[in-house]
Amino acid sequence: MNLNNIRIVLVNTSHPGNIGGVARAMKNMGLSRLYLVEPRQFPDEQADWRAASAADVLDTAVVTESLEEAIADCQFVVGTSARGRRISWPLLDPRQCAERMALASNDEQVAVLFGREDRGLTNDELKLCNLHLNIPTSEDYSSLNLAMAVQVVCYELRMLLNSPLLPKTEDEEWDTPFTTGENMERFYSHLEETLTDIEFLDPAAPRQLMVRLRRLYSRVRLDEMELNILRGILTETQKWVSKSKKKLPK
Structure with a gap:
């Protein structure tokens, strides 16, 4: 410690x-x-x-x-x-x-x-x-x-x-540093934006969706590589949404 x-x-x-x-x-x-x-x-x-x-x-x-x-x-x-x-x-x-x-x-x-x-x-x-x-x-x-x-x-x-040994947890020998609070906040903003883009989240009636998603990701704790993967998925999702909207008949 x-x-x-x-x-x-x-x-x-x-x-x-x-x-x-x-x-x-x-x-x-x-x-x-x-x-x-x-x-x-x-x-x-x-x-x-x-x-x-x-x-x-x-x-x-x-x-x-x-x-x-x-x-x-x-x-x-x-x-x-x-x-x-x-x-x-x-x-x-x-x-x-x-x-x-x-x-x-x-x-x-x-x-x-x-x-x-x-x-x-x-x-x-x-x-x-x-x-x-x-x-x-x-x-x-x-x-x-x-x-x-x-x-x-x-x-x-x-x-x-003063304790000679602490109980080990699965986090103790993790291979990549866990991400910071600042980066998690950027992820949550990106996630909310993407969910709105795909119309899974209605900003006018969000209910408790983002709160529950925060609880999910806080419980598992993301490392930097995992966060980058998720941000990459969100970015590509937004690209496909943008492409599909351009193909819609005017």
Whole structure:
């Protein structure tokens, strides 16, 4: 496992003190890469105060204008989710998820997303993830402070550093690098465009088609060669659609 390849991404954090608390939780467990997507207040004295001796994590934090920018170069993205969704996504607890992230971090960029204090991540943001992480809590009181949630995930990663062996997965000895989030977004745009061209997708009534296709491809994870093959198929499909339209009688 390479903790330097794992980033914690906070989306639209409203209270600067929570950013400082997250920095402290990260440093406790040996993580240092913090990304902030449109924080309401940062830099801020409250963040510095809550960070205590983790000021270096705040100093090197990367602030971005969008979530897509924060995870553009990542091959494995995990989104924290506290509630059920209309269309379910692969869901793991922190311990199971830490094993997946630890193995991926050897050769890939990994991101763990945490949403707003009051409502978490939106459905559109969760669609950008390969899988979702849920922290089991008591039904009597399920609310977790943001820094506490980050601490739980970072703790599970830290425990694996001391583990002599990690269970192998089919991804471990893959022959081609997995594609990045940025390239996957280009693929989804190309796919939607092609499905519209062949009239399989009606833009006026898309239903949940693209959401389900995102879930499919996120679940299997595409490598760069596989993505290029699929993009090539889409391109050739569009060429044939264009040719057929030209042959239609006017």
